Amino acid sequence: xxxxIDAYINLNDDCISIKSREAKNRGLVIDHVDCAxxxxxxxxxxxxxxxxxxxEGKKNVHAFVRGVLCxxxxxxxxxxxxxxxxxxxxxxxxTRDGKRAVVSAEIATVTTDGVKAxxxxxx
Numbered sequence: 001x002x003x004x005i006d007a008y009i010n011l012n013d014d015c016i017s018i019k020s021r022e023a024k025n026r027g028l029v030i031d032h033v034d035c036a037x038x039x040x041x042x043x044x045x046x047x048x049x050x051x052x053x054x055x056e057g058k059k060n061v062h063a064f065v066r067g068v069l070c071x072x073x074x075x076x077x078x079x080x081x082x083x084x085x086x087x088x089x090x091x092x093x094x095t096r097d098g099k100r101a102v103v104s105a106e107i108a109t110v111t112t113d114g115v116k117a118x119x120x121x122x123x
Contacts, residue, residue: 002071006044007036007110008064016110017061018069034111038067041108041117043093045085053087063093065108065115073107073118080116083108095122 004021010032018031042065049062063085082096083105093102093115106119 002039002068003030004067005030005036005038005069006064006066007038007069008061009110009112011059014112016112019064021066036065036110037070037073038065038108038110039070039073039106041065041067041105043083043085043102043104043108045087045092047091050087050091063087065110067108070107073109080109080118081120083115083117083120092123 006019006021007016010017013032015032015034016036017029018033018036020026020028020030044064044066046062049060052060053062083093083102084096085093089098094100095102101123102117102120103123104121105117109116
């Protein structure tokens with residue numbers, strides 16, 4: 001079994017930051033990578049952080065993909081759905097076309113170019 005993590009796009013360092021959810025290192029950034037594969041992914045937006053962004057106009061980490069970090073995945077790219085988040089437009093992650101809210105996915109691939117998800121659950 002892999003490590004439970006939160007993965008987010010680090011805009012300052014142009015990478016993906018991996019924050020541990022395990023007891024020993026909980027809340028600590030444990031790695032910076034180019035790509036993170038997250039199994040049993042949940043798409044999390046913290047409302048208070050989003051509100052701060054809207055009020056202050058300053059970015060902060062308040063949205064991330066939570067799940068189990070995997071070394072690789074075995075899926076077909078054509079089955080993926082592009083997922084995005086923009087605090088000025090949406091209160092949650094959405095499909096790239098902005099039409100459906102995204103709650104979770106069997107697997108999410110997180111890169112600095114965005115998020116692709118497989119086996120989505122949408123609202």
